[in-house]
Amino acid sequence: MADARPYWNMAQETLPQERIRELQWQKLQRQMQYIYDHSPHFYRPKFDAVGAQPRDIRSFEDFRRLPIMRTKELDRAAQEDSAAREGHPYGTYLCAPLEQVVHVYSTSGTSGEPSFYTYTEQDLRINDECWARTFWRAGIRPGETVLHGFGLSMWSAGIPVVRALAAMGARPIAAGAEGGIERMLMFARLTKPVALVGTPSLAEYIIEKCPSILGYPASELGVKTIVVAGAPGAGLPDVRKRITEGFGGARLFDSSQGCWGLGNVSCDCDEYQGMHVVSPEHCIWADLVDPDSKAPLPLEDGAVGEGVITAFDHQAGPAFRYAFGDTLQLFTEPCRCGAPGWRFRILGRVDDLLNVKGIKVYPAAVRNVINGFVPRTTGEMRIVLDAPPPAVNPPLQIKVEHAPGMSLPEIEALRAELVEKLKGRLRFTAAITMVEPGSLERSTLKGKLIEKNY
Numbered sequence: 001m002a003d004a005r006p007y008w009n010m011a012q013e014t015l016p017q018e019r020i021r022e023l024q025w026q027k028l029q030r031q032m033q034y035i036y037d038h039s040p041h042f043y044r045p046k047f048d049a050v051g052a053q054p055r056d057i058r059s060f061e062d063f064r065r066l067p068i069m070r071t072k073e074l075d076r077a078a079q080e081d082s083a084a085r086e087g088h089p090y091g092t093y094l095c096a097p098l099e100q101v102v103h104v105y106s107t108s109g110t111s112g113e114p115s116f117y118t119y120t121e122q123d124l125r126i127n128d129e130c131w132a133r134t135f136w137r138a139g140i141r142p143g144e145t146v147l148h149g150f151g152l153s154m155w156s157a158g159i160p161v162v163r164a165l166a167a168m169g170a171r172p173i174a175a176g177a178e179g180g181i182e183r184m185l186m187f188a189r190l191t192k193p194v195a196l197v198g199t200p201s202l203a204e205y206i207i208e209k210c211p212s213i214l215g216y217p218a219s220e221l222g223v224k225t226i227v228v229a230g231a232p233g234a235g236l237p238d239v240r241k242r243i244t245e246g247f248g249g250a251r252l253f254d255s256s257q258g259c260w261g262l263g264n265v266s267c268d269c270d271e272y273q274g275m276h277v278v279s280p281e282h283c284i285w286a287d288l289v290d291p292d293s294k295a296p297l298p299l300e301d302g303a304v305g306e307g308v309i310t311a312f313d314h315q316a317g318p319a320f321r322y323a324f325g326d327t328l329q330l331f332t333e334p335c336r337c338g339a340p341g342w343r344f345r346i347l348g349r350v351d352d353l354l355n356v357k358g359i360k361v362y363p364a365a366v367r368n369v370i371n372g373f374v375p376r377t378t379g380e381m382r383i384v385l386d387a388p389p390p391a392v393n394p395p396l397q398i399k400v401e402h403a404p405g406m407s408l409p410e411i412e413a414l415r416a417e418l419v420e421k422l423k424g425r426l427r428f429t430a431a432i433t434m435v436e437p438g439s440l441e442r443s444t445l446k447g448k449l450i451e452k453n454y
């Protein structure tokens with residue numbers, strides 16, 4: 001029987017595409033004027049530099065011709081600028097008065113200095129709404145217990161997700177990744193969650209550790225739904241298989257949300273179809289530019305490029321033509337699950353992309369190949385870099401954990417097979433070092449794929 005209420009917000013999530021387009025355009029015009037008026041040291045000069053006032057932008061095509069206005073690098077400079085001018089680290093793109101900023105999270109930059117993201121009360125309400133749409137599509141319902149295993153401290157999937165789960169009427173158990181695996185599993189044993197939210201590597205770590213900590217496998221935890229975010233994984237067939245089987249047939253969904261009102265979630269199709277955008281009236285995500293030239297790319301089914309975010313309703317530190325460094329693939333054709341709208345898939349970070357003598361290699365794709373050799377490998381691997389990416393002198397060095405109890409000839413045969421498979425599938429030559437099971441460090445936070453030797 002069809003679900004009588006397939007969406008959290010039936011009115012908004014079933015709007016015809018033309019109506020969404022109209023709403024986006026109305027909001028875009030209002031938002032351009034808002035950021036122009038409220039960001040005199042960041043957004044306004046960027047419009048002025050190309051000789052355009054917001055009112056000169058008369059179509060989506062005009063909008064897409066505007067330059068990229070935010071990147072991680074520009075953000076860092078804007079944070080230093082706001083610290084100097086205004087005494088706060090939230091960037092000169094902060095458009096709301098500081099006293100209206102009620103929540104802050106950060107990501108760690110490569111330099112070690114955090115990048116900050118801010119919410120007003122209204123921004124948080126939109127965030128609640130987007131996560132509710134996401135969780136509802138994943139099958140989470142009010143009254144259900146949900147184990148929250150994302151990092152709680154200063155992360156977009158931390159306190160904002162706990163808050164969003166409570167706002168939709170679910171019961172989050174905010175164990176948080178920082179508390180460690182034993183504590184998290186103790187809470188799981190006591191509170192009996194039917195859903196888990198966390199990173200894919202946390203889900204895998206629970207499968208690995210549950211038998212020794214609780215004395216029974218993760219399949220007996222009673223978790224029926226898992227929503228992962230923060231790293232690719234749900235879209236990798238082998239990771240997907242390991243997580244769903246490890247939790248006894250739980251349904252696995254993928255999501256990737258920030259603070260700007262972009263909701264998205266993968267669907268329940270057997271084969272991963274990318275993430276459905278669930279809040280197109282709040283934020284554009286799947287706008288694509290060439291990662292090098294930053295020129296707009298045609299938005300057609302299957303197109304690949306760097307994603308560009310523009311938020312329509314965000315007040316605090318709005319994203320506007322923000323090239324955030326993820327390589328996306330766009331799908332505009334209808335999904336077989338029947339849900340409306342566009343989908344996208346994250347292929348990796350633009351910065352993570354390795355160039356092995358002209359061959360583009362995504363670390364996540366390497367991990368996917370290694371995962372195909374479970375149970376002969378544990379699935380844990382590291383790409384070892386001797387110099388900063390993206391250029392790598394071949395062969396690409398990779399450490400792979402073999403399974404326990406293998407003989408030396410078996411390990412050597414596996415190593416040779418892995419080299420051949422990587423060459424066949426991803427076209428680069430690997431130098432693989434087989435290491436003991438359990439020797440690569442596990443993490444309850446984001447899965448680590450690169451070991452830096454520089």
Ligand SMILES: [Zn+2]
Nearest residue numbers: 267273335337
């Ligand atoms: Zn679908």
